[in-house]
Amino acid sequence: MTVSTEVRNRTAGGIGESPVRPDGTFKVTGQFAYSSDLWMDGMLWGATLRSPHPRARITSIDVGPALKLAGVSAVLTHDDVPGEKVYGLEIADQPVLAFDEVRYQGEPVVIVAADHPETARRAAALVVVDYEVVEPVTDPREAVGHPDWKPVHDEPGERTAMSRDRAPVHPHGNIVRHQRIRFGDPDAVTADVVVQGDYEVGMQDQAFLGPESGLAVPADDGGVDLYVATQWLHVDRRQMSGALALPEEKIRLTLAGVGGAFGAREDLSMQVHACMLALRTGRPVKMVYSREESFFGHVHRHPALMRYEHGADRDGRLVYVRAHILLDGGAYTSSTPAVVGNASTLGVGPYDVPNVGMDCWGVYTNNPPCGAMRGFGAVQAAFGYESQMDKLAAAVGLSPVEIRTLNAVSEGSILPTGQRIDSPAPVAELMHRLDAMPLPGSVDQDIRLLPGGVSNTTHGEGVRRGVGYAVGIKNVGFSEGFDDYSTARVRIELVGDEPSVLVHTAAVEVGQGLVTVQAQIARSELGVERVTVAAADTQVGSGGSTSASRQTYVTGGAVRAGCAAVRSSLFERAAARYGPGEFRLVAGKVESLVDGVVGDIASLLLDGPVEHTVQWRHRPTQPLDEATGRGNAHVQWAFCAHRAVVDVDVELGLIRVVELACVQDVGKAMNPDAVLGQIHGGSAQGLGLAVMEEVQVVDGKLRNPSFTDYLMPTIMDMPPMRVEVLELADPHSPYGLRGVGEPPTISSTPAIVAAVRAASGVDLKRVPIRPEHLVAAALCH
Amino acid sequence: MEFFRPTSLAEACQLKSEHPDAVPLCGGTDVMVDINFDRRRPDALLDLTGVRELYEWSRYDSHVRVGAAVPYTTIIKELSADAPGLAIASRTVGSPQIRNRGSVGGNLGSASPAGDALPPLLAVDAVVETVSATNRRRIPIHEFFLGPKRNALQPDELIAAVHAPVAGGPQQFAKVGTRNAMVIAVCSFSLALHPDTGRVGTGIGSAAPTPLAATQAEDFLSAELADRWTGPAELPDDVVRRFGELVAGAASPIDDVRGTADYRRHALAILARRTLTWTWAEHIRRAQ
Secondary structure, rough: OOOOOOOOOOOOOOOOOOOOOOHHHHOOOOOOHHHHHHOOOOOOOEEEEEEOOOOOEEEEEEEEHOOOOOOOOEEEHHHOOOOOOOOOOOOOOEOOOOEEOOOOOOEEEEEOOOEEEHHHHHHHHHHHEEEEEEOOOOHHHHHOOOEEEOOOOOHHHHHHHHHOOOOOOOOOOOOOEEEEEEEEEOOOOOEEEEEEEEEEEEEOOOOOOOOOEEEEEOOOOOOOOEEOOOOOOHHHHHHHHHOOOOOOHHHHHHHHHHOOOOOOOOOOOHHHHHHHHHHOOOOOOOOOOOOOHHHHHEEEEEEEEEEEEEEOOOOEEEEEEEEEEEEOOOOOOOOHHHHHHHHHHHOOEEEOOOEEEEEEEEEOOOOOOOOOOOOOOOHHHHHHEEEEEEHHHHOOOHHHHHHHHHHHHOOOOOOOOOOOOOOOHHHHHHHHHHHHHHOOOOOOOOOHHHHHHHHHHOOOOOOOEEEEEEEEEEEOOOOOOOOOOEEEEEEEEEOOOOOEEEEEEOOOOOOHHHHHHHHHHHHHHHHOEEEEOOOOOOOOOOOOOOOOOOHHHHHHHHHHHHHHHHHHHHHHHHHHHHHHOOEEEOOEEEEEEEOOEEEEEHHHHOOOOOEEEEEEEEOOOOOOOOOOOOOOOOOOOOOOOEEEEEEEEEOOOOOEEEEEEEEEEOOOOOOOHHHHHHHHHHHHHHHHHHHHOOEEEEEOEEOOOOOOOOOEEEEOOOEEEEEEEEEEOOOHHHHHHOOOOOOHHHHHHHHHHHHHHHHHOOOOOOOOOHHHHHHHHHOOO | EEEOOOOOOOHHHHHHOOOOOOOOOOOOOOOOHHHOOOOOOOOEEOOOOHHHOOOOOOOOOOOOEEEOOOEHHHHHHHOOOOOOHHHHHHOOOHHHHHHHOHHHHHHHHHOOOOOOOOHHHOOOOOOEEEEEOOOEEEEHHHHHHOOOOOEEOOOOOOOEEEEEEEOOOEEEEEEEOOOOOOOOEEEEEEEEEOOOOEEEEEEEEEOOOEEEOOOHHHHHHHHHHOOOOOOOOOOOOOHHHHHHHHHHHHHHOEEEEEOOOOHHHHHHHHHHHHHHHHHHHHHHHHHH
């Protein structure tokens, strides 16, 4: 063995590289332990009895027959909830177990623990619940007393008053949040060119592959340990503490393997239930939802009804936007207030608009609760405003690229909230780059690559090609004054004479690669290649939510700050050992900026380990003014644009997306492979919303709670992508990075719809597009 | 729940006669889904995966006999020439994993109107061979489907095989789904030209309580083709169009989560026109 004396100027596996993710091999070879794989000797299995009705009063619950079944250890109702009977992310209004009334189909009513999962399910089915069925409120327009969905210029105050009269889903009325944006003079202004449109977004599901699951283990101190797949350990614990009437320190959460999240794990599912059963029986209790149950066990994407009016001058320059956005939040609050915040503040898109009048409502109905899903608020609005931009382009004789570049925001633009964009906003550049990309070849010869795919519906008959463009805007991180922070504990020590770093946070890896990027940051900051990322748990402070594209920014920022603290301590030791000076740590060496390499990092650790725990916050934001929407509400914006090329069988109404091209500014590509992965995955999820993904709800009941009929794109549906990644640093963020995960989901949907419109000539107003929409003209004779 | 795993057809028949409620299980792509969703809870399962003879196919007297358990993957690989309609339909079934497990016997047993293999069997007048401890029957496919998910099997009977004539002319199958792979039919259509007998056969899927043949459309087209089989030329548009209308008219679809009745009729007319155009073009090519 030879010892290299060459001094490397970089530490391998640091930021900007794409090291192999530690969980990657296990996941692709089937060895990774997901939360549904948890096992403990002597454990019981939990099951949940859910309401079959969207709305009903509970007149009685008889658990007797279930308790008599052999193997059953506990059957619990709302009477057994030790503490607060309701919980929630922002507003506690969702019952742990239903009492008095059920407000959506699938609401948990009774939980059971038994020695076998089948026994638990059988026992749950034996519970007798008497319901007095009440007519559900299922139309969000009706919920706010506005069945006609009157035009944009309506006086919005009227709605609030009317909503009081309509049988409320909740005692305080059916409006969760009404956010107004008033910018310029939206009421008086007129324009030469006016385009209007009504748009609708169906209910998408996150459809993660790993169902809700976890294992609760009662502890000797009267507390409980919970191993669970979630998105934010500490906010789970806060809600559990209230429901279980236990101090937070007696509830210890450890992250189990997460099989996808996309927002669906932000709300509690089985966490409190499993702990109640474990604490009652004194035995470990595992709960795993079935695929069907999972559709009832988590929130969905808010369906939206939108009405837009865009006014422009004859050149196509925007003069005003007026819009109403109605978001159906379903039975409980969940994240609806934040979804309203995003939809309203981002509702005109990444465009300079001098006059904006926007009203956005989130409402209660007896439909399934809706909450967080990738890009929330921004996804719905983008379908509306991008459809409008295409309409406006046609009205003034511009191309889709021209209308967007003409009106694009840029650094320094003032948004309708009055907030100034104070970092690069390369919207026009995204469009120009998309426009410059070559288009794919003509209609494919392989019939499997035509609309209908392997189902052999066309050999070219009826197939038309179309191209569409869209661009989107998303806020990164928690907005509107939320104290958004993360905590990192960083320790460096000798392990077998080698310097080794341990990074410990509570930030959740959901498959996006956070574990990898935390290690990359530590390597770059501390010049040490051996970095271990500890399992996320509540033994360290909150990492905040894995949502809002925020973890690389916020927990990444915390890890960097933790490393900086450790580095300062090491420099003190270096100064003591090598004399005063300025140092840096690279590839295991300590370098003096004057003298070059002066020693090994290992030698600084002979005195023992160094450890620091830091909390790190992004710059503060402000709440929005309720009446005008003014406020510096957002931390950062991210921009992404798509060009979609589609083939449409215009006779059958079938679609194949031929190519998706994407340009996104990520500020700094911390891990280029992971960035591409997010762009591909986000684009696919947007494709799903465009052409197939919808939870169909009729009279408050789900009609397709399975993967048989809730369709997601397969590899035959998701085309190859051309991707360009821009790295225009944001001066306010760690390394200049921008959140990556959500933006590609936002623009891919409207780009695909635009392409389908171009191919078919059909004025599509709703996603997902169904064949019936495309051939509607042929059907009504 | 009892679980039987016979290793011969005779043993399977014996078990079925002793336990007529036992649900035959082979690929499991329908039965296991039903059990997982708690839609049915059979007292006994009869696992047929140990019965080798069900996995064999053979050719005799210009017919093929396809064992009930022959997976779709094998049909695609080995029967594309003899049973092209069935092979094309097999390619549209589920995912590669499902095609490795699923079989025609399962489609017949489930008797779902959405069974992808069923329209091409109707189009070629296939015959279902059933077997019991005491009897062997041959049931014409047109008499096999009695209602939604109901077939002509007796409680003690198993499906042994399906018989189809070796293709004497072009055959096609097309299915509409809202995804480009791995999708249950919104509606489907199969067409077989039989130049040797001067007839055509059809099969419609997912557009009525059972899979069914469009007999009026068959009669119309057979008559139109009577003088055209030899020295064939392109078909007049009005013939193609009328055939499509008659196929659509034969269906009695419903509105459901996968599509509307109106759309299904509309799509069937198009599938009928297109498959006729494709098969007739192929007939012209062969005649040249």
